[in-house]
Amino acid sequence: MNKHEFLETVKKQVLYIFDRQDIVYELSEHIDDSARDMMEEGLSYDEALDIAIKQMGNPVEIGKELNKAHHPFIGYTFLISKIIIILNIIPMFLCVGMLGFDTINFVLPVSTRGGEDVVEIKETIELPTERFFIDKVCVKDDTYYLTYRSINNITYTRTTYGMRPFLIVDELGQSIERSSNSHGGWICDIGFREFEMPDDKILYLKFIDHQIITLDLTEYGYE
Amino acid sequence: MIDKGYISGSTRLLVLNVLQEKACHGYEIIKVLKLRSNDVFDMKEGTLYPILHKLENDEYIISKNEMVNGRMRKVYHITDKGVKVLAEDKAQWKEFSSAVNQVIAFGG
Numbered sequence: 257m258n259k260h261e262f263l264e265t266v267k268k269q270v271l272y273i274f275d276r277q278d279i280v281y282e283l284s285e286h287i288d289d290s291a292r293d294m295m296e297e298g299l300s301y302d303e304a305l306d307i308a309i310k311q312m313g314n315p316v317e318i319g320k321e322l323n324k325a326h327h328p329f330i331g332y333t334f335l336i337s338k339i340i341i342i343l344n345i346i347p348m349f350l351c352v353g354m355l356g357f358d359t360i361n362f363v364l365p366v367s368t369r370g371g372e373d374v375v376e377i378k379e380t381i382e383l384p385t386e387r388f389f390i391d392k393v394c395v396k397d398d399t400y401y402l403t404y405r406s407i408n409n410i411t412y413t414r415t416t417y418g419m420r421p422f423l424i425v426d427e428l429g430q431s432i433e434r435s436s437n438s439h440g441g442w443i444c445d446i447g448f449r450e451f452e453m454p455d456d457k458i459l460y461l462k463f464i465d466h467q468i469i470t471l472d473l474t475e476y477g478y479e
Numbered sequence: 480m481i482d483k484g485y486i487s488g489s490t491r492l493l494v495l496n497v498l499q500e501k502a503c504h505g506y507e508i509i510k511v512l513k514l515r516s517n518d519v520f521d522m523k524e525g526t527l528y529p530i531l532h533k534l535e536n537d538e539y540i541i542s543k544n545e546m547v548n549g550r551m552r553k554v555y556h557i558t559d560k561g562v563k564v565l566a567e568d569k570a571q572w573k574e575f576s577s578a579v580n581q582v583i584a585f586g587g
Contacts, residue, residue: 283525286528
């Protein structure tokens with residue numbers, strides 16, 4: 257029996273395959289050590305290796321005993337529970353992380369994106385499923401923008417629309433928006449709408465359920 | 480050659496005793512045992528590993544991968560639990576062997 261055969265025979269007895277490699281490595285190192293010592297005493301490599309393997313004993317018996325120490329049931333149960341825990345932890349961290357991130361987003365004052373406050377509005381608008389918080393109008397580089405947050409009333413998840421939830425229009429119903437930007441996670445969306453300031457300082461927010469909210473900025477203190 | 484039954488019954492005692500002095504890999508343990516027993520404990524060397532792995536399962540010893548002479552080896556260290564059980568095993572062994580000695584002294 258050569259070294260490879262010996263190790264393979266031991267290996268086959270160990271049913272928990274994930275420990276096989278470590279076992280084979282440990283036994284292989286032992287055989288090498290043993291053979292090396294005998295070569296120092298004057299034996300040839302082949303003789304030394306042959307004796308070293310014989311001194312190891314019966315590979316089937318050794319393998320069976322090792323299998324008891326590396327019991328497949330315990331081994332696999334441990335492995336499976338480890339996998340399940342890891343699979344659960346990843347989404348858990350993602351959810352908790354997003355929840356935390358959104359809560360912070362929602363509680364902290366809305367960023368002005370480097371602009372200056374023009375007027376605070378602080379209006380809440382209820383739609384059948386969503387609630388909008390119209391926060392304020394800011395200005396930066398002569399560009400006016402409206403900031404708002406939105407939350408889904410039913411699921412308390414973010415309000416994901418295929419279309420825009422509302423549009424800023426003038427009295428004729430024409431859009432006065434220039435661009436928009438919104439971001440959010442699972443709970444709330446935070447949005448910005450750039451618009452052309454109308455001469456009369458009145459904004460009309462046209463929501464997707466055709467509700468139109470009139471915001472006369474002068475009423476909120478805009479001059 | 481000594482009867483295998485005597486050896487296997489006391490292997491835990493012998494192995495833990497070696498490891499209490501010094502952390503060793505498997506082959507070192509065998510060498511120490513052979514040397515100390517004047518080759519009486521000439522066990523089949525491979526049978527040491529199931530014993531070591533069981534002792535590790537029982538947390539009497541712990542294995543660490545360490546570099547020894549430039550090679551990665553599995554080195555076994557005795558744990559606090561192992562030290563405690565070794566003391567118990569030793570006391571039991573002394574009691575047992577002195578009792579046996581007393582009994583066989585009469586057969587002479």
